[in-house]
Amino acid sequence: MTDPIIYIPSGVAGLILVLIYLFRCHRSKETVNPAILTGAILSGSGMVCGVLLIIGSFYKGVMDHLTGINLYILIAGLAVCYVSALTIYRDIWPRRNSGNNEQSRPGSE
Numbered sequence: 001m002t003d004p005i006i007y008i009p010s011g012v013a014g015l016i017l018v019l020i021y022l023f024r025c026h027r028s029k030e031t032v033n034p035a036i037l038t039g040a041i042l043s044g045s046g047m048v049c050g051v052l053l054i055i056g057s058f059y060k061g062v063m064d065h066l067t068g069i070n071l072y073i074l075i076a077g078l079a080v081c082y083v084s085a086l087t088i089y090r091d092i093w094p095r096r097n098s099g100n101n102e103q104s105r106p107g108s109e
Contacts, residue, residue: 003065006049013044044070 017040049072056062
């Protein structure tokens with residue numbers, strides 16, 4: 001059973017994001033994309049759980065309420081691994097750029 005400290009704010013955040021998306025679609029006369037709606041709901045939940053995980057690392061009492069969020073812990077671990085691997089690839093291994101020895105990052109043309 002998920003604690004109300006998680007699912008109530010997650011539902012509210014997801015609803016707010018869905019309403020913002022629907023308003024923007026209506027205003028710009030775009031077709032509503034169900035995948036984006038689903039992503040908005042999951043993003044609202046992810047933000048709430050992410051904030052609670054951060055707070056829980058400083059205040060142990062919060063961690064008692066964070067049951068059933070192993071999926072978010074897994075996603076956080078994957079995100080940290082991805083960012084770390086990308087940083088190592090971009091910053092640790094130098095690449096040659098048109099004959100000069102400066103490192104280049106994608107998009108910094």
